[in-house]
Amino acid sequence: MWDYSDKVKEHFFNPKNAGAVVEANATGEVGSISCGDALRLTLKVDPETEIILESGFQTFGCGSAIASSSVLTEIIKGMTLDEALKVTNQDIADHLEGLPPEKMHCSVMGREALQAAIANYRGEEWRDDHEEGALVCKCFAIDAVMIEEMVWANKLRTVEDVTNFTKAGGGCAACHEDIEAILEKVLAEKGEKFDPSICSKPEDKQKPAAPEKIAAVKTPLTNLQRIKKIEEVLESLRPALMADGGDVELVEVIGNTAYVNMTGACNGCQMAAMTIAGIQQRLMEVMGEFIKVVPASEMSKLVNIA
Amino acid sequence: MSDIYLDNNATTKVDRAVVDAMIPYFLEQYGNPSSIHKFADGVARGLKQARQQVQALIGCEHDSEIIFTSCGTESNTTAILSAIKCQPNRKEIITTMVEHPAILGVCDQLEKDGYTIHRLPVDKCGRLNLESYKRMLSENVALVTVMWANNETGTIFPVIEMAELANAAGVMFHTDAVQAVGKIPMMLADTKIDMLSISGHKLHAPKGIGVLYLRRGTRYRALLRGGHQERGRRAGTENTASIVGLGKACELALQHIEYENTKVKAMRDRLERGIVDEIPHSFVTGDLNNRLPNTTDIAFEYIEGESILMLLNKAGIAASSGSACTSGSLEPSHVMRAMDIPYTAAHGTIRFSFSRYNTMHEVDEVLKVMPDIVATLRKLSPYWDAQTNTPVANPEQAFAPTYS
Numbered sequence: 001m002w003d004y005s006d007k008v009k010e011h012f013f014n015p016k017n018a019g020a021v022v023e024a025n026a027t028g029e030v031g032s033i034s035c036g037d038a039l040r041l042t043l044k045v046d047p048e049t050e051i052i053l054e055s056g057f058q059t060f061g062c063g064s065a066i067a068s069s070s071v072l073t074e075i076i077k078g079m080t081l082d083e084a085l086k087v088t089n090q091d092i093a094d095h096l097e098g099l100p101p102e103k104m105h106c107s108v109m110g111r112e113a114l115q116a117a118i119a120n121y122r123g124e125e126w127r128d129d130h131e132e133g134a135l136v137c138k139c140f141a142i143d144a145v146m147i148e149e150m151v152w153a154n155k156l157r158t159v160e161d162v163t164n165f166t167k168a169g170g171g172c173a174a175c176h177e178d179i180e181a182i183l184e185k186v187l188a189e190k191g192e193k194f195d196p197s198i199c200s201k202p203e204d205k206q207k208p209a210a211p212e213k214i215a216a217v218k219t220p221l222t223n224l225q226r227i228k229k230i231e232e233v234l235e236s237l238r239p240a241l242m243a244d245g246g247d248v249e250l251v252e253v254i255g256n257t258a259y260v261n262m263t264g265a266c267n268g269c270q271m272a273a274m275t276i277a278g279i280q281q282r283l284m285e286v287m288g289e290f291i292k293v294v295p296a297s298e299m300s301k302l303v304n305i306a
Numbered sequence: 307m308s309d310i311y312l313d314n315n316a317t318t319k320v321d322r323a324v325v326d327a328m329i330p331y332f333l334e335q336y337g338n339p340s341s342i343h344k345f346a347d348g349v350a351r352g353l354k355q356a357r358q359q360v361q362a363l364i365g366c367e368h369d370s371e372i373i374f375t376s377c378g379t380e381s382n383t384t385a386i387l388s389a390i391k392c393q394p395n396r397k398e399i400i401t402t403m404v405e406h407p408a409i410l411g412v413c414d415q416l417e418k419d420g421y422t423i424h425r426l427p428v429d430k431c432g433r434l435n436l437e438s439y440k441r442m443l444s445e446n447v448a449l450v451t452v453m454w455a456n457n458e459t460g461t462i463f464p465v466i467e468m469a470e471l472a473n474a475a476g477v478m479f480h481t482d483a484v485q486a487v488g489k490i491p492m493m494l495a496d497t498k499i500d501m502l503s504i505s506g507h508k509l510h511a512p513k514g515i516g517v518l519y520l521r522r523g524t525r526y527r528a529l530l531r532g533g534h535q536e537r538g539r540r541a542g543t544e545n546t547a548s549i550v551g552l553g554k555a556c557e558l559a560l561q562h563i564e565y566e567n568t569k570v571k572a573m574r575d576r577l578e579r580g581i582v583d584e585i586p587h588s589f590v591t592g593d594l595n596n597r598l599p600n601t602t603d604i605a606f607e608y609i610e611g612e613s614i615l616m617l618l619n620k621a622g623i624a625a626s627s628g629s630a631c632t633s634g635s636l637e638p639s640h641v642m643r644a645m646d647i648p649y650t651a652a653h654g655t656i657r658f659s660f661s662r663y664n665t666m667h668e669v670d671e672v673l674k675v676m677p678d679i680v681a682t683l684r685k686l687s688p689y690w691d692a693q694t695n696t697p698v699a700n701p702e703q704a705f706a707p708t709y710s
Contacts, residue, residue, distance in 0.1 A: 012613070012616060013616075013617075013620065015686060018685065018686050019685070019686075019692060029688070029705065029706070029707040029708065030707045030708050031707035031708065036610070036629075036637075036638060036649055036652075036653045037610070038688060038705065038707045039688070039707070040688040040705060040707070057686075058686060058687060058688035059686055059687070059688065060608065060609065060610055060650070060653075060687050060688055060689060061610050061613070062610050062611075062612035062613055062629065063612055063613055063616045065610075066613060066686060112708075116708065126708070128708055
């Protein structure tokens with residue numbers, strides 16, 4: 001049995017706001033192929049203030065899907081639609097005192113149902129922005145589709161590349177066989193061959209992982225060039241972070257130290273340090289010079305290696 | 307009410323008599339059976355007796371046809387890899403779509419290595435088509451591996467007949483019988499089955515002990531090498547206490563095989579009928595006329611299995627589900643998919659599997675709580691109309707979420 005938190009059990013055994021809202025004026029219906037779960041969220045929104053007066057759910061799904069639905073209806077009650085749109089799946093998971101990695105998609109389904117309901121209220125068409133695959137990395141809840149996309153987009157060649165870009169495989173390493181299988185498959189589709197003997201050490205000049213659009217720079221950079229380049233690199237990494245519900249922003253560059261803010265789900269995530277290391281690695285590869293990436297919270301100490 | 311265990315196809319309680327038989331092999335006769343001293347001199351006799359006890363249960367000709375392994379999975383893997391190693395020119399394997407992952411996983415891997423895997427489909431009742439099986443048999447086939455009984459539905463496959471057909475075509479035959487041994491009377495000596503896998507913990511022996519039956523004369527290549535144990539066919543120091551325990555468990559299973567097919571079956575039937583009569587939109591999956599006596603797999607439409615299990619667990623009842631959620635995978639059980647059970651039902655399947663330790667009283671307890679559990683979850687379901695207490699009209703159209 002899953003190791004569900006007491007909060008998950010509480011919401012599962014005594015769900016709040018079960019059933020459809022009477023006279024609802026917003027409905028969101030979404031499903032997750034994983035688990036075969038599906039959720040209908042109904043809202044009653046005050047047309048004057050856009051405040052959510054009532055919310056109700058109907059869910060076909062497992063314990064954590066029902067608990068995620070239940071807690072979502074509690075979170076959004078009394079919010080304006082704009083406030084509700086800012087609710088992330090991490091917020092849902094946090095209110096439940098955490099979900100097992102295999103079950104994080106239940107919280108994603110909750111967020112999507114909310115977005116779909118608000119789009120429905122506003123007469124917009126809601127489009128799902130991600131596809132979900134089989135869970136590969138259990139340490140960091142990274143699925144196969146995400147890894148495939150990153151391998152395609154960033155020309156990844158090795159398990160280490162995949163870890164640097166997605167975190168997948170960076171924990172217990174048990175999923176490395178699965179990651180190799182994905183690399184084999186995607187590279188075969190591209191007419192290439194996966195070679196497990198390539199290593200991705202920074203000094204390895206053979207390493208082909210640099211995205212085309214960001215050309216490596218050879219001459220020394222001015223500070224302005226450096227900042228621009230860093231922004232470009234962060235931009236290219238952003239999709240991976242956002243897929244996790246997180247983001248990164250550049251706060252300041254002093255010499256070769258970049259101060260960044262990890263936001264959203266990255267904020268306070270145990271993996272932030274590893275993510276920062278990944279960003280640093282990436283920056284060094286692209287810029288061809290030593291860059292230190294430091295959380296902005298360290299800025300007061302003004303650590304500057306240069 | 308004390309807890310009710312109805313998950314015996316997952317694993318079983320170790321019989322007290324089995325534990326008692328094992329204890330001397332931890333505390334007194336703990337010597338390595340290969341050693342020449344008094345700590346070991348009783349061990350060889352213990353192993354010999356266990357071999358004979360297993361032999362009696364499965365009705366094989368010689369006790370030397372019994373190879374002790376660490377588990378059913380090891381037995382399955384050994385059987386498949388041995389067959390292909392012996393016959394390097396044969397590059398095909400025949401199996402079914404509903405095998406246990408311990409078979410399918412090995413086959414998937416061999417497929418990557420260039421082998422052709424024929425996976426026999428099943429009909430909506432989980433039955434095989436023997437005509438298409440016959441057509442697949444050829445001199446390119448290294449092995450047929452077909453389970454004796456399915457772990458989810460209990461459906462029994464005609465392995466004796468299939469082994470005859472394979473034998474006539476000159477093809478080796480293996481069966482994964484971990485669910486069948488102890489529930490179905492067998493006389494392997496009268497069959498053409500070449501290899502058969504047993505798992506101890508499915509029949510009240512401990513976990514971590516299994517058997518590969520290997521018919522005398524069947525060509526064989528050991529998986530684990532580097533020791534004379536099991537006549538060189540499975541190297542590694544014997545798990546003596548567990549082997550002795552498995553022997554005792556087989557002896558007890560033989561004594562209870564009639565009980566399994568009468569009393570245990572009666573409990574299963576009563577639970578099954580009670581549920582299907584009481585709860586609308588529920589149905590039994592598998593081949594109802596040809597099943598293990600202890601297993602029933604019931605689909606509850608429009609609700610999801612893990613939720614049912616959590617509520618059952620709260621009521622002190624242990625069962626299991628073919629839903630995707632319980633395993634963390636993407637799809638409901640491959641067995642349900644192979645039988646073409648609709649998704650809204652496949653996700654809500656619950657398997658109740660009995661043992662000789664269950665009682666009729668427990669069946670009544672389950673029947674008391676089951677209708678409420680299903681009703682509670684259906685109230686939450688978007689496919690269910692809470693007002694009329696029936697499924698919504700055209701459920702697939704009435705609720706058609708955007709799937710990601």
